[in-house]
Amino acid sequence: MNDLLWTKVDRYLANALLPEDLILEEVLRSSEAADIPSIQVSALQGKLLMLLVQAQGARRILEIGTLAGYSTIWLARGLPDGGRIVTLEADAHHAQIAQSNIAKAGYANKVELRLGRALKTLPILANERIGPFDFVFIDADKKHIPEYFDWSLKLSRPGSLIVVDNVVRDGQVVDLANREANIAGVRSFLERVGQDPRVEATAMQTVGMKGHDGFAVVRVKS
Ligand code: SAH
Numbered sequence: 001m002n003d004l005l006w007t008k009v010d011r012y013l014a015n016a017l018l019p020e021d022l023i024l025e026e027v028l029r030s031s032e033a034a035d036i037p038s039i040q041v042s043a044l045q046g047k048l049l050m051l052l053v054q055a056q057g058a059r060r061i062l063e064i065g066t067l068a069g070y071s072t073i074w075l076a077r078g079l080p081d082g083g084r085i086v087t088l089e090a091d092a093h094h095a096q097i098a099q100s101n102i103a104k105a106g107y108a109n110k111v112e113l114r115l116g117r118a119l120k121t122l123p124i125l126a127n128e129r130i131g132p133f134d135f136v137f138i139d140a141d142k143k144h145i146p147e148y149f150d151w152s153l154k155l156s157r158p159g160s161l162i163v164v165d166n167v168v169r170d171g172q173v174v175d176l177a178n179r180e181a182n183i184a185g186v187r188s189f190l191e192r193v194g195q196d197p198r199v200e201a202t203a204m205q206t207v208g209m210k211g212h213d214g215f216a217v218v219r220v221k222s
């Protein structure tokens with residue numbers, strides 16, 4: 001219904017605000033050629049991630065859900081020299097294409113991809129004492145967002161920023177008849193985070209070429 005207008009405005013904003021980006025255009029082409037679903041963040045959203053990383057002064061980033069590395073590259077662009085990203089991906093095909101995209105973008109030395117289901121790899125990170133991460137981007141399966149959020153808190157520090165993608169899902173989040181596990185995961189995350197004394201949280205709805213969705217931004221209290 002409004003999607004056409006949203007897409008048009010997204011195109012207008014991208015034209016006005018984003019310089020030509022041959023690297024990320026090539027990433028999108030290569031993911032399409034590899035039959036990877038086009039569910040990465042938009043360019044405008046990716047740039048917001050980069051700006052948040054910069055505003056945060058983040059040096060260590062954790063990403064849960066790599067897909068083809070599109071958001072990873074935006075996050076990497078916000079890092080200073082010596083900054084590092086650990087990104088977690090369960091699908092071996094996605095991971096392989098992501099590694100190649102990340103290398104082509106020139107970030108192989110900054111990004112460590114860990115293959116495996118995040119609920120398996122997160123405890124390993126914790127055991128290795130790799131954190132604390134200054135910035136976390138949660139964008140894997142939505143069913144497990146509450147668990148990913150708990151691990152993110154364990155792996156972060158006072159002042160860390162945690163961004164969670166896809167918390168609106170075309171408004172399904174308020175459709176109480178919807179019993180889908182993914183929606184239940186989003187809802188239980190939002191309801192818990194609002195009551196959690198350790199953090200301050202907000203969420204923004206988004207519309208655009210990716211439809212109607214939203215992201216939550218959570219800061220671990222100092
Ligand atoms: N952040 C990416 C999009 C991620 S899409 C971007 O914006 O560019 C979600 C990804 O999470 C998919 O690649 C999917 O394979 C992965 N995923 C799904 N379940 C997972 C799990 N249990 N552990 C780790 N990754 C998972």
Ligand code: DHB
Binds near residue numbers: 041165166
């Ligand atoms: C899906 C996942 C995402 O991370 C996203 O931004 C959009 C869609 C999905 O699994 O359908």
Ligand code: MG
Binds near residue numbers: 039040041139165166
């Ligand atoms: Mg997403």
